[in-house]
Amino acid sequence: MREVSVNERLRLARIALHWLIEPGNEAVHRMVNANGPLRALERLVEGDVPDPQLRGAAAARMSAGDPHQMAETALVRAERLGARIVIPEDDEWPQAVRDLTNLLGRPAESRIDRDVAPPLCLWVRGVSRLDEAFAQSVAVVGARASTHYGEHVATTMAYELAEREWTVVSGGAHGIDAAAHRGALNAGGLTIAVLACGVDRPYPSGNTALFDRIAETGLLVSEWPPGSVPVRHRFLIRNRVIAAATRGTVVVEASARSGASQTLRRAMALGRRPMVVPGPVTSAMSVGCHEMVREHPEVRLVTGVAHVLEEIGHIGSDLAPRPRGPERPHDGLDAESAMVLESVPRRGSAGADELAARAGLDLRTAMRKLTLLESLGFLTRRGSGYALAPKPRSGKAGASKAAAVKAGTGGRSGRVATPSRAHDDPAAGAAS
Amino acid sequence: MREVSVNERLRLARIALHWLIEPGNEAVHRMVNANGPLRALERLVEGDVPDPQLRGAAAARMSAGDPHQMAETALVRAERLGARIVIPEDDEWPQAVRDLTNLLGRPAESRIDRDVAPPLCLWVRGVSRLDEAFAQSVAVVGARASTHYGEHVATTMAYELAEREWTVVSGGAHGIDAAAHRGALNAGGLTIAVLACGVDRPYPSGNTALFDRIAETGLLVSEWPPGSVPVRHRFLIRNRVIAAATRGTVVVEASARSGASQTLRRAMALGRRPMVVPGPVTSAMSVGCHEMVREHPEVRLVTGVAHVLEEIGHIGSDLAPRPRGPERPHDGLDAESAMVLESVPRRGSAGADELAARAGLDLRTAMRKLTLLESLGFLTRRGSGYALAPKPRSGKAGASKAAAVKAGTGGRSGRVATPSRAHDDPAAGAAS
Incomplete structure (x- = not known):
């Protein structure tokens, strides 16, 4: 085994932890906070944890391989791909994701609601610094089974956000996500796809050309090591990173009971701006958006980039002009x-x-x-x-x-x- | 001159007052309250009013004719037409319009905001009792330059409201108003057009066939005597009656700075339910609706009759079921x-x-x-x-x-x- 620096050992430990226990785990987060990543990994490997479920989960993963070895392999694989690993100890770590700790310890209805701890590390493909890319960013997300209307709105909004130097963050999915990434790319802007799988095999494969374009000028980001496949709970866990790392989340289209509403609720809980775009009431793909406005008074209805900037922009700049109707003959008269x-x-x-x-x-x-x-x-x-x-x-x-x-x-x-x-x-x- | 009963004298006085001074006038309202309609009319005819503008306005109208004579003529004309006059002393007076007094004495930016007193009388064409027709009613109004989308939504909503025994009230205009009236008629329901002109010559004339259908099974209502022509301020003054007489107002489409937003603000001020239907953000005809939701937290976004009934329906009935997304494979699993x-x-x-x-x-x-x-x-x-x-x-x-x-x-x-x-x-x- 080659010699490694302290920093590299930290890096490997964090990679191994994400491999051993799925990201977002609160107990692991607390162990890392209390003992540091090296000791936390050691304890999990040795089975020195009080929670039998956690111990069991680690043991099950270890039956498939040695965590240290897996971490090394992942790093080598990533390097070959031109990807890198970023950890909280690095300057470019996006500090906003730390706010996820505010979600810990809340009443949780499901495992998805419990697994909200900040990521321990992020895999990155692309040249921009992570912190700078996320610094002025907004999430534009929505339905995969989108309509032309929704895609048009997402593309336009992302284009105009990118024109104004905002990074457009989305999930790389078909439909609204892809439209948002494309809009930002078309404007020559920065866009980030936060994935629920390895950055080496972004899902869905139908968007491969898009992912390549994003990696060239923007960023592909994931908590999961190269080679990881996307499964449902990973998408849902991933959503917390999109919500936390951005200033606000715009849902462009969403069906009833959509995953997008979960992202929006998370954004709300994190003090980020939750926004939705309305649409025809005759469209099933706008039902979720309308419901979110109806159910949560904090959710803001936005119809264009001007409204979005009004919500997330710096005070005194980027403000939306009030809409004006056509002038009428008597407008000037008492x-x-x-x-x-x-x-x-x-x-x-x-x-x-x-x-x-x-x-x-x-x-x-x-x-x-x-x-x-x-x-x-x-x-x-x-x-x-x-x-x-x-x-x-x-x-x-x-x-x-x-x-x-x-x-x-x-x-x-x-x-x-x-x-x-x-x-x-x-x-x-x-x-x- | 034929002999007239006390009731008929009251009736004639109220008609004459609306002819002498445009409806909604606060000073006239106070005079009628203090002195009764007969004495109020006498005082205006004699010029026995402190406000020189009011005195002048009455004098100007009187130069065109005698108020008592005009009132008699209007009654005869109405009878020939099968119309009638309804006054607050009648059992069928819609008591809800009395709430307009709550708007009096508020800071007013314009004459439109000042002229909000309840009507002194209402001209009616149609067989239903006014109070019963308005008792369970909702206003569905919106842009004249509507889109197919808006007309579709208005027609459907009115149809479904009528099916559930709700009276659909609107303003008889082209576009959304006409679509709402038609929807209610198609369902065999009750619909009321509150006009800004005489019930004998409803405006616009392009809707003549529609007005005839409404008069047959529903009601045409106006504060202005037969023969009156619609001018802009009459439409705006008329809007207060629509807002006050109904349980809530739904704006289906509205451009920026639309008159519909005025109706909605009035509904809000009266404690009625203000509702808007969202639409594509790409449609200029939905800009006003979206703005109203954004600017007034009280304004409720509604996407169908279920939401409308949730707002205005009786508690315990007419409640909207929560929308459900398509079932997913794992929905039943932990x-x-x-x-x-x-x-x-x-x-x-x-x-x-x-x-x-x-x-x-x-x-x-x-x-x-x-x-x-x-x-x-x-x-x-x-x-x-x-x-x-x-x-x-x-x-x-x-x-x-x-x-x-x-x-x-x-x-x-x-x-x-x-x-x-x-x-x-x-x-x-x-x-x-």
């Missing part, structure tokens, strides 16, 4: 002026008292508003009455004046109303 | 059994210690789970090992046993898992 304007017949003219009566205003107020509307170019005098002004070649002059009147400024207003549309429909702008 | 089952190779067999090692369990636990899985029909013994059982003709027997094991009951469980699917995919049921 309510009474608008009422007078609407009282003017579409053809011909009407006198001030008739218009006052129609608008339900006193004559004095109506006269004042008529003068205003005339000066803004909405109306013209015709004989003793008022008529709608002909459509102006450019309606902006009068309208921005109107906006200025309302805003009480000299005319420098962002809002521009177009008087021309006032003629189209007596109920234009009305809503039920 | 986590450790599922892990053992997934460790079994898809072809061939494996020994107990190999399976224990793969599953990361101690041998004793693994053995126990193997025995259980065998007894449930998931596995068969082959030589010294275990193999996946061939797909059963009916998977239900074993699976319902599994569910029973988990539920700890004798087998009477509603959940049925199908073991056959466990063979399909190593990651079946996994989610990102």
Whole structure:
């Protein structure tokens, strides 16, 4: 056996521990905390643990091989592949995953809820530093049986996040996950696939080309050593890393009772931002998203990258502008002026008292508003009455004046109303 | 002039008041409360009101005709049409609109926000009693420029509400409103169009056939006398009646800055249930709905009639069942059994210690789970090992046993898992 440094022994011990007992185990986490990884491994190998189940599980794995030997083999295999192992003692360890300890000791309904301890080590394929890649990251995850709509939304959102220098983290699965990775790659951004199997044989194999692209410019990350196969509980245990390592999780599509809702609940418990994208109520793939909003007041509905950044962005930057409806003819006018304007017949003219009566205003107020509307170019005098002004070649002059009147400024207003549309429909702008 | 009863004089006074001053006026409301409708009308006619604007508005209208005469004419016109006038003194007055007084005296940004007093009278076309028709009612409203999606959702929701004996109230507009009315009519249910114009010339004229159908089996309702034309502020003032008279308001589609959001805010302020239907984030017609959910925590996202009834239904009835995802192979199994089952190779067999090692369990636990899985029909013994059982003709027997094991009951469980699917995919049921 070749000589190894202390650091390398730590590294090997952590690898061996993940091989001996599935990641996330709370008892192992406590042993490592109390005794260090070397002694924790020794104790497990010697059967020196009080919990018979833990002892038994370690023994069963050891019947398949020697943990130290397995760790060495895994390292060699990884090196051949261009992968590396990162441990908490390394500078590039993503510290955010430590927050997983906050989930320990909570009432657990199942083993999945119990196995929430931070990973002891992470296998990594790709050149970026793990800590830097995760530093400004958001998870975009969702259904494998996604719809075109969901994939479109995931791709667009990931693209726009990547454009804004956010790392897009997902699980490498078919459907929404793959769409999110692709969106980030298309923007030339950083994307990380957190896998539930070895980084040498990412699952599903249908995404092999995608995984190769991710490994080239982004990162493939896993708690399991090269050669590991994905099984159901590994996906669920893996989800805690996605939730913990990112600032927030966006679920794009999810069926009822989806695994995505588990990731979201975990994100919530960790104080990360839980977000969902709504969709057609006629789509089974949006049922899970809608349910999460209905059931958890903390879950935020997001419809685009602006909303996501509003949730996770730095204060003072990346803020979403409020959506604006189409401008309406009367937007720049006060309510009474608008009422007078609407009282003017579409053809011909009407006198001030008739218009006052129609608008339900006193004559004095109506006269004042008529003068205003005339000066803004909405109306013209015709004989003793008022008529709608002909459509102006450019309606902006009068309208921005109107906006200025309302805003009480000299005319420098962002809002521009177009008087021309006032003629189209007596109920234009009305809503039920 | 023919002789009229006290009741008829009240009726005429209320009609005249709505003609003299647009409905919703707070000052008129207070005068009617303090002096009764007859004296309130007298005072307005005589100009005996402190507010010069109110005095002026009444004077302007009176220049177009005598209020008493207008009221008589309106009544005659309505009778010819088969319409009637309903006043608060009548048994069939919908008492819920009285709650509008709760909105009075609040800070108001515009005239629309100020004109929120209850209606003084309502014109009605249709045979049902107003109070009974509104008693169990919900508003389904939304964009005029709706999409097929929105119309589909509105029609379906209204149909299903009507099937459950709920009255569907809307505004008679193109788009979502019309779809809601149609859905209720198709179910043979009661629907009410609350209009912003006379019940004799419902707007828009493109919906004339629809209005005729509504008048036949449901109700057309308006605060404005026959002959009145719709103008923008009337639509907005009308919205308060829809919000107040119903138990809740569902907005199906709404663009940003839509009038529907005003109805919803009003419903909230009145303690009615504000609800919105989500839609594709790619649709401009769902932007308003999503914004309302994001901005107001009280606004509930609803995806179907079950959710609506959950919000407005009587406690103990009409409750929505929780959505269920498709059943998964391992749903009935505890986590450790599922892990053992997934460790079994898809072809061939494996020994107990190999399976224990793969599953990361101690041998004793693994053995126990193997025995259980065998007894449930998931596995068969082959030589010294275990193999996946061939797909059963009916998977239900074993699976319902599994569910029973988990539920700890004798087998009477509603959940049925199908073991056959466990063979399909190593990651079946996994989610990102």
